[in-house]
Amino acid sequence: MATTQRQIDLLTGNEAVSAAVKQIRPDVIAVYPITPSTHIAEMLAQAVDAGELDSEFVKVESEHSAMATCIGAVAAGGRAFTATASQGLLYMAENIFWAGYGRLPMVAAVVNRALAPGWSIWVDHQDTMAMRDAGWGQFYVKNNQEAYDTVIQAYKIAEDHNVYFPFMVALDGFVLSHTASPVEFLTQEEVEEFVPPFNPLFRLHPSEPMSFGAISKPDEYIAMREDLMKSMERAKKVIQDVNIEFAKKFGRDWGGLIEVVGPEDAEIGIVTMSTLAEEAEVAAEQLTKEGMSTSVTRIRSFRPFPGEELAKQISKYDIAIVIDRAISFGNAGQIYIETNSALRDYDVDTKLIGTVMGIGGQDIAYGDIIERVKNLTKKA
């Protein structure tokens, strides 16, 4: 592999996503503009206009229709892509569930942004967390390179016949979407070899009349939902396998379901996602230097939820701090709730403390995380 000459560019997160999508060459791209994901739509539309990309770009009149257009495209046996954020994802919600429960594999880039009111264009995870039960896979990435790599991986995973449901690739608004960092490209040949052409399990066509989504009796309905649950379980292995294959071929290992960074024998664990995790890596290094041995357990796949892998990792800690960037009002942060439940499932008695940081775009630096970890461990 060392002989392959790969291009490296300085790219924002939005540019990294659109670069990956251009190489994936979807049949249909349907996007409605919304900050901070708009650049993705612009760059893809321009690529289609310039003849660099042979996709149908559908300039829809709403996010609801963006997802609906992707739904129709996949049900016709095509590959589809959309990008959105915040209110746009919520406006899409009805069709997000339609695509998930309807088993229509596709990829949506969601640039995480807080929900109104008060208007905030900055990052938190309330938007994608609201969609966690929609039957979609959810990847949360920590940097622009991972955004690029994960869009490519997500198509391969979603279209796998053992998985066959759609995936969101979530990247933090502005922190990633508008901030440039070096991104190494795969060659077009590498992408096409890694992600084979979409081979649909079913499509609607007049040659074989059948109905999609007709009235279903409870036993049929339950069978479909059980199948989705089983597919989510199977997806865990596919995600790990794809990550390993990707790492072997292209030299980058994002951990598959979870990524652990820091000393093997760390006593303190910071459990979080996205850019907070990359910031927490710096915090952990500092804390370890100060004598508080700390590592970061980053959840990369929130759906399917890696309960077993998390429990196993957290069992090694004396104490784990879960940092959420969203809240289930009336309860707690979603990562904390779900991690807590996983510890109980696997009989892990590590002390788990939940905390919320960085909602509404509040800037979180490693110093803030160090301070929070110190305060919380002191109290415990």
Next chain:
Amino acid sequence: MVKLKELIEIEATYVGNMKGNLACAGCGLNLALRHALAALDQHALLVVPACCTSVIQGFGEGYGINAPVFNSAFAASPAVASGFARVYKKKDPSVQVVVWAGDGGTADIGLATLSGAAERDEDIIYVMYNNEAYQNTGDQKSGATPPGAVTTTSSGEKRPSKSVSRLMITHGVKYVATANTAYPLDLYDKMKRAYEEFRGHFRFIEIYAPCPAGWNVDPRYTAKVGKLAVETGYWPLYEAVDGKITLSRQGRRFLDPEKRKSLEDWLALQGRFKKIKPEFLEALRQDIDHSWEFVKKHMAE
């Protein structure tokens, strides 16, 4: 125009909506579906939002429509159809994507989606079968409910109904037509023309589809009520190509108010208008006048 004998033969060889589907007795939409699918020569792929057609297709194996059907979210059909059309444009251009939607899904909840697909000139035939209320959920008022009609959510209102056909003409849609289940030959011809002559463009056909259950009409009068809708001048039959209206042969003479039949006699057949108040009747007349004024204004020279 297709001959009656020919249409009977066509529909004997290909039945679009099969026996035993779940339509009510005397269902107008079921007739519309039969003739429309016959005209599309087994190339149709239907996208259906929540409406009576979601129910009458039935469920499980051997369901009641002999064409592929994608059941979509209520407001989503024109966009879902856009996705289908964009893929099949390249992969199999023989497929004709058809949105088959009721008046609530078209005039109300799906209007923005319809407008978007029309503006993009998607390669879709959009059929709005108009039974003038939310009949699937049991006759609630929609934007297309005429003045004076009693529904389960209104005891008759003065406001004119929303004409989506007129809206589509002013949207610049290539081909717009009105049809009526009581005029199957005319309906068949319009579907055929939309399919064969204006392929590649957005086409909109609004079909008047009486609903005996919702309108409180004797099921044996579905055709009679439909026919009188044209003969009273309530439902002008026309085609508009590039915004220029041509009246259809079968309804042309009702341009002249003198030739129209009694509105009251027609209303008397329908329980929903049984106790219509004089001011609502006046509103209905004004609505009819308004629609003919529009037709005259946009008629081809």
